[in-house]
Amino acid sequence: MSVVRLWVALALAKATYRGLRLLGRNASNLPGWLALHVCPDFLELIAKPELVVCVTGTNGKTTVTNMIADVLVGQGYSVSTNRLGSNIAPGIASSLTNAVSWSGKPNKDACVLEVDERASRLILPYVRPTYLVVTNLFRDSLKRNAHPDYIFDVLDTYTPDDTRLVLNGDDLCSSRLGERAGNPRVFFGIESMAGDRTDSINLVSDYSTCPRCHTGLAYDHLRYHHIGRAHCPACGFASQDCDYVVERVESDATSFTVAHDGATHTYPLVSTVTFNIYNQLAVIATLTEIGLDPARVEAGLSILAVVDSRLGRTQVGDVTVVQAMSKGQSCVSTSRTLDFVTHEPGRKVVVLAMDDWYDRKTSVEYIGWIYDADFEFLADPDVVQVIACGPRCYDYEVRLLLAGVPHERIQCCESEADAHTRILTAGMDSVYILYDTSTYDVAMSMKARILSTLEGAAR
């Protein structure tokens, strides 16, 4: 019976895919959705290519998925991915459909799948990936993801015991995945970087105590939040030894050397943002584990340019206006952006436009997350003005005042449409507009208004 159901589901999914493509429509979710509707155990029953790589984690999973898939394709593999589809069950089912023929036989060399960390419990036990890459685990939206311990438990419980794990050895949370079940594991990490510290400067620093004896951990070095290397002064617990190690990254580096298995190899560095260095390291470790030799990995990477979609720059006279994605309701993503913006050279105006677009229409956004985000960075004297926008602007004002931003530098705008009337027109080198995925359009029209205000002032 289940064979018939599977065959019907597959035929329906494939026909839908073909139909949607003929109509020029996005065919990356509906076929999988239909397949799962007809055959609820579709993910388990459908045949898979010999190589299935799943990528999950709080940040960087899209970048890592795309890079792994692109390098494999560049090296001659036929690959199915959910690049255009969702990272929950329907998107995964669609990608698996594209990796088999009408008769259900695998016709691709590999599937490379981005998997939502929370939805992983409905995917990993059935897809049974050859490799699972976990970029990191951080606090994210409390409504959906609760806390990183919860996501850790979901992944640890639902990852098959024989899946090979590629883990960030510098993440004191996700590096402990698979420990209990004894999964085969490899770790990647960065030995030292320009800017390393041994004390935390972030409000959120989870995993600061020993998982065995609860003593406060001593950091050998710390990058941000809980990313770094630590040991317990009481019981000897320490961060994982890494199999793929970058010895040192300078802030102006264009390449980096990875030590693995007694040999070293130098790769082009596609981005110097620390997050992206970790992403690239995850890609190198995974591809090497798959069996690509370092020269092929290097060749594959050298033709990739990481398009940093978070940033768009426009010059008006002497002022650069930059839009920077800063995921709302995510304290870690926002802290990373605030850190980055504050440490850019020159005097800047920072416009906050992260108020959730849907919540403002139908609800009142829970704003407590801003007390886990490091707005203290904005107390820097080079931040000459902060404009808080949206219905929660007065909450941001209180947060900024408590963070030490002087009163006279703060402006509140209940509507983003008014921000250009409050902005300074002189005395700064750049303007940063921080927006959420849901406020992209709002931020873009705000940027246009700000640009014309600054153009008027420059004339």
Add this chain to the structure above:
Amino acid sequence: MKIEVLYPEVCCLYGDKANWLYLQRCLPDAEVIRTALTDTPRFAAEDVDLIYIGSMSEASQELLIDLLWPYRDRLREIMDAGRTTILLTGNALELFGTFIRREDGTRKEGLGLLPLHAVRQAPTRFNSLIMGDADGTTVVGYTSRFSHAYPDADLPGLVTVQMGVGLNPDTRIEGIHSGRLYATYILGPLLIANPDVTKRLLAELGAPDDLPFEAETYRAYEKKLAEMRRPGLALD
């Protein structure tokens, strides 16, 4: 003035840390004691003026019950003596109950200081805005949790909910106010979001009730209150 923050390394989820950092701003002369997981609590041997515990993971809840287990009688004595304010936010209130029922049906025995028990239901997450009355003051807040609490006996509530959920979906009673113990499922910067509540708390502690950036704090509160009163609001 002594403020004891219990186990801030783990009881710091969802912006709750802001509550004690804010109290520190309100009471610049107070001694803030941050008791680590490996420390003996200060309240064990001497009176403190305020004990605070914030939101934590479910695993941390079970660890905290074990850590506080030897001090159950002392905590009972402190609650009865009425010289110490105890403030519990988020799921910290569940530690003080009789037990927590896990998803698999097993139980973790609680400290037994309040007649209520909690029932976890992960992966189902309950999210809700809360607005309600606490002794003539309108309290605004948010809860996001895997569990509900069920009173085993009549319990004096902290907030009568006008919008949102109480301790569980079948009650309008949110939180517990017993003597000088204030416990609420509301998480995050409760004291910053509710200036009237903070003023009362400071008065109970015998401190001046001036708030840092008082005008701006009230403006944010009033704006949120007006939005919360819009009809047909989505609560989650």
